[in-house]
Amino acid sequence: MNADLSKRIKEIALELVAQKSIVETDDEVTMTEKVYEIMGRMDYFKKHPEKLYYVPVKNDRWNRKIVVAIVNGEKAPSKKTVVFIGHTDTVGISDYGNLSEYATKPEVLAEKLKEVNLKQEVLDDMASGKYLFGRGIFDMKSGDANIMAIMEMISADVENFEGNIIFAAVCDEEGNSSGMLAFVPELIRLRKECGYDYQAVLDPDYIAPAYAGDPNIYQYIGTVGKLMPTFFVVGKETHVGESFSGLDPNQVAAEITRRLNLNPEFSDVVEGEVTLPPITLKQRDLKTEYSVQTAKSTILFFNYATHCSTPSQVMDKMVKAAQECFEEVVKTLNERYEKFCHMSSRDYVALPWKARTMSYHDLYTAVKKEIGDKLDDMVAEVVKEVVADERYDSRDKTLKVVEYVHSLWSDKDPVVIVYLTPPYYPHIYVEGSRDNEKALLEAVNYAVSTTKCDYSLVQKKFLPCISDLSYASAPKEKEALDALKQNMPGFGEIYDLPLEDMQALDLPVADIGSYGKDAHQFTERVETVYSYEVLPEILYKTTMELLK
Numbered sequence: 001m002n003a004d005l006s007k008r009i010k011e012i013a014l015e016l017v018a019q020k021s022i023v024e025t026d027d028e029v030t031m032t033e034k035v036y037e038i039m040g041r042m043d044y045f046k047k048h049p050e051k052l053y054y055v056p057v058k059n060d061r062w063n064r065k066i067v068v069a070i071v072n073g074e075k076a077p078s079k080k081t082v083v084f085i086g087h088t089d090t091v092g093i094s095d096y097g098n099l100s101e102y103a104t105k106p107e108v109l110a111e112k113l114k115e116v117n118l119k120q121e122v123l124d125d126m127a128s129g130k131y132l133f134g135r136g137i138f139d140m141k142s143g144d145a146n147i148m149a150i151m152e153m154i155s156a157d158v159e160n161f162e163g164n165i166i167f168a169a170v171c172d173e174e175g176n177s178s179g180m181l182a183f184v185p186e187l188i189r190l191r192k193e194c195g196y197d198y199q200a201v202l203d204p205d206y207i208a209p210a211y212a213g214d215p216n217i218y219q220y221i222g223t224v225g226k227l228m229p230t231f232f233v234v235g236k237e238t239h240v241g242e243s244f245s246g247l248d249p250n251q252v253a254a255e256i257t258r259r260l261n262l263n264p265e266f267s268d269v270v271e272g273e274v275t276l277p278p279i280t281l282k283q284r285d286l287k288t289e290y291s292v293q294t295a296k297s298t299i300l301f302f303n304y305a306t307h308c309s310t311p312s313q314v315m316d317k318m319v320k321a322a323q324e325c326f327e328e329v330v331k332t333l334n335e336r337y338e339k340f341c342h343m344s345s346r347d348y349v350a351l352p353w354k355a356r357t358m359s360y361h362d363l364y365t366a367v368k369k370e371i372g373d374k375l376d377d378m379v380a381e382v383v384k385e386v387v388a389d390e391r392y393d394s395r396d397k398t399l400k401v402v403e404y405v406h407s408l409w410s411d412k413d414p415v416v417i418v419y420l421t422p423p424y425y426p427h428i429y430v431e432g433s434r435d436n437e438k439a440l441l442e443a444v445n446y447a448v449s450t451t452k453c454d455y456s457l458v459q460k461k462f463l464p465c466i467s468d469l470s471y472a473s474a475p476k477e478k479e480a481l482d483a484l485k486q487n488m489p490g491f492g493e494i495y496d497l498p499l500e501d502m503q504a505l506d507l508p509v510a511d512i513g514s515y516g517k518d519a520h521q522f523t524e525r526v527e528t529v530y531s532y533e534v535l536p537e538i539l540y541k542t543t544m545e546l547l548k
């Protein structure tokens with residue numbers, strides 16, 4: 001690719017990095033304005049200022065916004081459009097310790113890092129002269145710079161460009177994706193108003209080695225999804241002096257963890273690509289004080305990655321697994337109690353526990369049967385209260401609703417309630433069975449195979465980390481999303497997604513991004529030869545192929 005473009009990408013990347021933009025701070029807004037300023041310097045946007053504008057994030061504490069920039073080719077009329085997204089926020093800088101003031105100054109940082117103890121690999125990379133260090137330089141301001149420089153180049157010669165490019169520089173990717181979620185309805189609006197025919201969403205977010213010593217650089221066509229199946233375990237409290245009279249919810253929770261945690265039985269496998277198995281993100285009983293009374297209830301939830309499982313399928317699998325775990329606990333308790341009775345010369349009578357597991361939706365239905373339709377209003381009221389309560393995050397808010405609904409039930413016996421904790425990221429599988437999927441796969445394949453370089457470039461189907469790309473689509477099966485809405489308490493209030501818009505977009509996605517290492521660590525660094533010389537060529541060719 002031409003040397004001027006590479007130089008320009010580096011320039012823009014450094015300009016973006018110089019502006020601190022830690023997620024959920026006011027700096028995110030300044031950052032967005034910086035992107036607007038850089039784009040605004042381009043002749044094309046000076047001539048067409050209406051094609052560069054902000055879209056605000058709704059009800060946002062920091063008043064964040066995204067920048068949308070549109071280039072319309074003038075060579076021949078075409079509705080074909082490639083959508084680019086790039087996030088402009090970064091994670092914090094506390095990991096830099098006493099070097100944090102240099103986190104946004106790659107040149108000084110490189111010098112200062114020489115005074116720190118570093119792994120051999122980092123030292124080698126440093127000595128190679130190919131790497132730049134700094135917060136956000138890899139995740140993902142070098143990716144943003146690629147899009148911006150390519151748009152600058154294309155827009156400077158717009159008479160010879162056919163098709164359209166829409167770029168959104170989005171905020172809050174490292175947080176709750178509120179930037180992307182503001183962009184999705186904007187894409188729908190633009191399509192209605194201008195008739196754009198979207199081909200795909202491309203996101204040049206960072207690409208890391210998949211394992212230590214991995215020689216490949218990946219292009220991911222599609223993305224992993226994520227759900228958080230949650231178990232609200234109601235046991236039976238007791239005094240520790242009569243411990244066999246209770247049912248310890250921690251024991252049921254422990255059994256569920258033993259069964260699910262990092263168990264590949266729950267991995268999704270698609271085209272040989274395997275999701276990481278579930279892992280707990282929280283496990284805790286809900287007793288607030290110390291006492292010799294055992295806990296009444298426990299909560300645990302898992303990060304659950306998906307390549308093909310829908311929310312309804314994950315719910316089914318989790319209800320089944322929890323039921324088996326609960327049965328196992330009842331069996332174990334009886335064996336232990338029998339042994340204990342034998343040792344202490346008492347008569348053994350089987351414990352009264354019955355294993356049972358239900359979805360939140362089933363709980364809701366059971367309570368509604370008792371209380372009637374006014375349950376809907378009562379729950380809506382509680383949802384309103386917890387939404388306003390700043391002590392809780394959306395995960396705790398959801399739990400509060402589950403606790404409330406369960407408290408209304410006349411049945412106080414032990415039970416496991418399975419529900420979904422926010423957030424939800426749909427996976428996007430670009431199978432190649434539809435025209436737009438095939439076109440994207442072919443475009444990337446063409447771009448990669450015709451780009452000469454010394455790197456081993458490998459295409460995969462699922463970006464392994466969750467990202468904004470998930471929101472370019474949503475499952476079309478009604479029952480898949482019904483299961484989500486019915487089992488994520490307060491959905492639409494505590495946590496919301498523009499599901500209908502996502503379904504309507506229904507776009508294939510790809511992450512073709514800059515290469516580097518150690519994102520989210522103080523040794524975050526971008527490899528500049530690939531990221532500034534090879535990547536722009538791949539991105540440019542992919543775009544041109546899609547618009548052909």
Ligand SMILES: [Zn+2]
Nearest residue numbers: 139140205206
């Ligand atoms: Zn990122």
